Amino acid sequence: MSFGIPFTPPEASSIAGSVDMLFYTLLAFTAALGIFLASLVVFYAIKYRAGSKAERTGERARSLPLEVAWTVASLLIAFVIFGWGAALFLRREHPPLDALEIAGLGKQWMWEFRHPGGQREINELHVPVGKTVIVSLASQDVIHSFFVPAFRVKQDAVPGRTTHVWFIADEPGRYHLFCAQYCGTQHSEMGGWVTAMPPEDYAAWLGNQGKGDTLAADGEKLFRALGCSGCHEKSSKVRAPDLAGIFGRPVALENQQTVVADERYLRDSILEPKKEIAAGYDPVMPSFDGIVDEGEMQMLLAYLKSLSPRAATRNEATQ
């Protein structure tokens, strides 16, 4: 019917259907309203054209009931659309438990992904169908944006912080992956394909990728190489906080406040250790700003998360 001309994007994720439902409902509503207004104007334009014999008595230039009526009606309709859109949007905050977490790193001009097993791909992302996938996004340089139209998901990757996007692919296939935020010269080349495959195929694919170390294991190596373990291990002479089980736990700070040790806190503690000092410890840790790049940061975070096995799959801060 469509002669190869695309009119709609593929629906390939668990949320795509509900987003499209809202889209098409809104489309029907706006089309109806648009056609109604257009017909009204055309009707008036013909009926009341100069010289026509239309009845023109009883004209009024204002009508308070009418103004109030359409203002209230517009408001009510607007609130319904708002509520619907917001309810779907807030699901972004609450990914299902037991997710597969993949680290995504944007840099000019490529996407680099690391699977939990350490398998690395560039501008390609393989994911299993039917399983929640959380991509934790970071950027090496400028702002990028992870966009898979078929999944109806998009999230900016902002330098200096970690953001998350999650989806459940429900239709095997190859789908476009784009960078949606303009990021410089080769912006339009930055992207590739997301391949959604049945879980068994995904497992097989992972197996064929060669046995790299896991992301967490790489992080652990880095943790030793950078000398972090020198202070943070229990046997160390320098008194530094023990990091076992740190992720997701509340930390008492010197200024009497308490923060939850989320990714933001861990990242800041590595790059800006003087910012939030854990209560009872001297502020002796040097900053690793400029020493640890974004890719290495993801490894370190994966390692630190792996020290709290229960919390690691829960994603407490999807923004």
Place this chain on the structure above:
Amino acid sequence: MSHIRKLIVAYLGLLALLALTVGSSFLDLGGLNSALNLAIAAAKAAIIATLFMHLTSEGILPRLAVAATGLWLAVLFGLTLIGQ
């Protein structure tokens, strides 16, 4: 002449407030220091605006301009801080 006397009092008041704000910064009031400093700054601004700039005696229009600016600054600060 009483007008000039009023201005002199305002001027001395400004200097007194300056002394107060500098002095208070040597006391440790916790989070209150910043609040106090800003309150004093607002008081100084109010003195300058009403007595030096005749904000309240030039009709409604200048006050309208100040009110609009205040509203917009509040929006800028408020909504940006919410977004943080």
Place this chain on the structure above:
Amino acid sequence: MRSSTESVAFDTKAREKAADTFGMWVFIGSEAMLFGAILLVFLIARISYGTAFAAASQRLSLPLGTLNTAVLLTSSFAMVLAHTFTASRRWRPAVWALICTSLLGIVFLFVKAVEYGREFKEGLAPVLGAPFSFTGPDPTHAEFFFALYFAMTSLHALHLICGVAVIAGMLLLWPGTTEASRTHRVQAIGLYWHFVDIVWVFLFPVLYLINR
């Protein structure tokens, strides 16, 4: 009749004066948004890096800052005197008051320059490629503080320089101007001058008085 007003648009002097005053206030509102936006940037940074900012703030010279605040308040007082004298057509004291105002403005700029010089010498000026050396707990964000400090104070100083230039120009043209236009101009520059003073009244505690 039209000659009594400056602009062809008005037919009475009173309406023109009201319009001038209002125009100046709208301009001040616009300027307030400019400084407000930069203060917002500062505020957000201050919330994130409170300790570093407090430590960096300690390195500013409180005596010089306080002196400068007093100087600027005094200049505003001189300005309002000039306005009062012009209103009662006492031209000679008005001129002296204006001279005082601009001289105090220059004193402020001079003291500010001394402060800048001190900060450059101590390596606290992360601008123009000057080396930055700060021995404190968190030099990165102390540098951030100084960057904002230089941005904000130099923008303020730029406004003050404009004010001094306008007063100087007005004094040069003084003998040849009509009484009506003198009143006009003193009124307008007065409002501007007081506004620049108010900006400093906020900058001073925000920059110099963080947890002394």
Place this chain on the structure above:
Amino acid sequence: MSTEALRPSSYLGEGAGPAAWLLTTDHKRVAWLYLMSLTAFFFLGGAFAVLMRVELATPAGDLVSDDTYNRLFSLHGIIMVWFFLVPSIPATLGNFLLPLMIGARDLAFPRLNLASWYVFILGSAFALASVLAGGVDTGWTFYTPLSTLYANGFVSMAALGVFIVGFSTIMTGINFIVTIHTLRAPGLTWFRLPIFVWTMYATALVMVLATPVLAASLILIVLERVFGIGIFNPALGGDPLLFQHLFWFYSHPAVYIMILPGMGVVSEVLPCFSRRPLFGYKAVALSSMAIAVFGFLVWGHHMFVSGQSAYAGVLFSFLSFCVAIPSAIKVFNWSLTLRKGEITFETPMLYALFFLALFTFGGLAGLFLAALAIDVHVHDTYFVVAHFHYIMVGGMVTAYMAGLHFWWPKLTGRMYSETWGRIAATVTFLGFNLTFFPQFVLGFIGMPRRYHTYPPEFQFWHVLSSAGAVVLAFGYLMPLFYLGWSMFRGPRAPANPWGATGLEWQTASPPPPHNFDTMPSVSRPAYDYAMKGLQHETFSPHKDEA
């Protein structure tokens, strides 16, 4: 009052020569200075757009390189937004008409008005210099840290140009606010003002209060690029999202700077050619003010996927739906104005009706973008591009053309060719829809914006859009010729060729140097078309030529 026999000397006749024009403080001449400069920028920005569309006719990047393409869309945006759309109606028609409409001899600050044009020219010089030096590749949004640390174009120079032009905008804004408050003719109360004046007031308010925030963020960008201070640089403790907050605090209200004057023009044209008072005058007037105020509360809807907190996103979405209401009210009122009218379809009316269609359409598309879950999908795609152009080009530029034709007799004292006018309006309307409607589809199927190359399955829609762009270009070139021709050869226009109400029509065409021979006073509401006693001079070009 102004009969053909006793034509008073017009503002156009007072002193020819470059000096008489370049040093004028007459608001009508300053309007012409702006009109000339803005027309040049409009066609420059349009040329960039056509080049872009030609490049996009094929999926591969075969006409220009990626760097060149990025510069094309950046310059297209920068020039169209700051050097055409923001000043367009206020600085040309607004400058010309505001004093006429309120019965004043000039704006409150005539010299400031002239100065604003020189500041505009200075800013343009910087912008053009950056174009000639090699352009900018940041997009018109100057997002950090791309613009501060990575872009290799002449960012500082362009930012400086925009910064300076901002001052000219502020000057115009101050002038308008003060003029409307202090120079209204006796009896011209607020609720007797033409809607055009209301929208100018609302626009001026936004100009004065939002532009300084843009100025601040541009200062910080330049300081960051030149002096290396790191306010938006995460490595130095800065926050790249803070820039987006500051930028959109200005730039979202700025789209209301661009559209409000268009709404004002249409509110003048529709009643005139329907011979009916504007329906719901007070609602339209107050909704303009509501748009100006609410417009400041919604900037965060540009940042739904930026990483700002989800709850801020929900709040901004809610406020965005609220700002849709005043626009909807306006559309309903405009439509009902036609009811029981005596409608004729001269060129300005055609443009106004096209505005109504395109603005409504673009506004409805805005509902999709404000709805959070849909925005996540279509954000940063061609859907946004299409929405923006429906409002800005379909809405604003169409209204600008309506206004230009409507007041052309007043500006020049000449009539343009009605036939050519109607043809151009229709060609523009068709070309516009052909260009931008396919972009809605493109956005929905996932085509990101600012792409130099794209996957081949999107080509069909891109080809349609590119073809439309060529038609649209012809639609905009036509008026350049027939309006230009009419300036010298067009038949003389009477004072009130359309039989319109409004003070500007009560003085001669073109008006005398200080606008009115006798200063008017007002005792009737605006759009008093029901009143049959109004003195109409019906216009017939053939009678006049003979």
